Amino acid sequence: MQSGPKSRAMYKRAVQSIPLGVNSNFRYWGDDQTLIIKRGDGAYIWDMDDNRYIDYRNAWGPVILGHAYPSVIANVEKALKMGNVFAMTHELEIRVAEQIRELTGVDLVRLTNTGTEATMHAIRFARAYTGREKVLKFEGHYHGFQDYTLFNCQPPIPGVGYRRSPNMIPHSSGIPRVLSQLIDSIPFNDEAIVEKKIRESWHDLACIIIEPIMGNSPGILPKPGYLELIRKLCDEYGIVLIFDEIKTGFRVAKGGAQELFNVRADLVTYAKAMGNGFPIAAIGGRKEIMREIGYQKISHGGTYSGNVVATAAAEATLDEIASGALEKVEGHGKKLMAGIREIIKRKSVPALVQGPPAMFGIVFTEKSEINEYREWAGSNHHIYNAVLSKMMEKGVMPDKDSREPWFSSASHTDEHLGITLGVFEEALMEVIEKI
Ligand SMILES: Cc1ncc(COP(=O)(O)O)c(C=O)c1O
Known part of the structure; x- marks a missing residue:
């Protein structure tokens, strides 16, 4: 679809200042196709030419309630007058952590800003906890723009190679080659392959990170028993199981994929739907791992983690999700x-x-x-x-x-x-x- 004249004119302005005219490569649809958006309200968005669309992209998942949702806006408006960051804990952070625990059943929670940060931190927690370095992921699974897992996200076929020993294909230039030695990737939903891989390589494996439902290859579900098998093998070999619920969390069930499939991960990452579009994310997990976060133990930090505006958005969104x-x-x-x-x-x-x-x-x-x-x-x-x-x-x-x-x-x-x-x-x- 061609963009309209006003979108095109504004796009020309955008590329003067922003590479490709977008702030995330995935948003680029072509010079004459990339829309510039004016606003959103409820189920609709409007482009610069006042074309109205019923929105099912919903910003790739976060907008679970609808654009400019009244209860979220009201809570954010109230928060705007409080100041936003203090480098100290604010009551809203405690409230949101409590809501996440109630909805998902995770023991403890740390807040952060984006899905990318959440998966990056979760992998560090797993490496520190196990003292091992390698990560196992799955083809077509995406865990954000941190370099550790930016391999085989959308690999070319046949370049990705034989199913039982795929090549590690980075998603971009600039990802250090040495990182390909710290990651393995296998096809999803193949019980024999995952079992063989884990039994062969558990000594080095810190964690398995998985989208329990593939949110980046359209909605592919795990076969019955697949997540349970991975859970069992992780228990057997002391591997940290990370569910990346950035897309599924607070969307497919209140407790996300953990609740839907009745399989518990050791660490879980959330973002998108928890803030209805405001930048907030969380790492939840078992207390045995999460209580190891601390000085001289496992590091986690971030200037904007748990900021007032984002937590106010999350508080209102999670209230709606709870009810x-x-x-x-x-x-x-x-x-x-x-x-x-x-x-x-x-x-x-x-x-x-x-x-x-x-x-x-x-x-x-x-x-x-x-x-x-x-x-x-x-x-x-x-x-x-x-x-x-x-x-x-x-x-x-x-x-x-x-x-x-x-x-x-x-x-x-x-x-x-x-x-x-x-x-x-x-x-x-x-x-x-x-x-
Ligand atoms: C499963 C999954 N993990 C992580 C991310 C990264 O999240 P963010 O874009 O907030 O950094 C995404 C983004 O689409 C995702 O789908």
């Missing part, structure tokens, strides 16, 4: 999934609608299941991109990147869902007819 917001989010996702399944069946289009309702994905494929990144990579992205581009022209905006799930929010209504399904069907038909 029923996720039921709405899930209900909306369920209706969309059912509607899309009905359309693709009626139109005989080979596609899968998969994942948890609060962050589901669509994959155009003949396969009956997609269980890992390599299978997703082999699906028909051309159709997905074309359909999504047409949907955006018609005012409905899931992300164009088929790795990204559709994120429903509490502000979507049945009317939005009805419009979305109508637009999906129209866009699909226009694309299919041209093939």
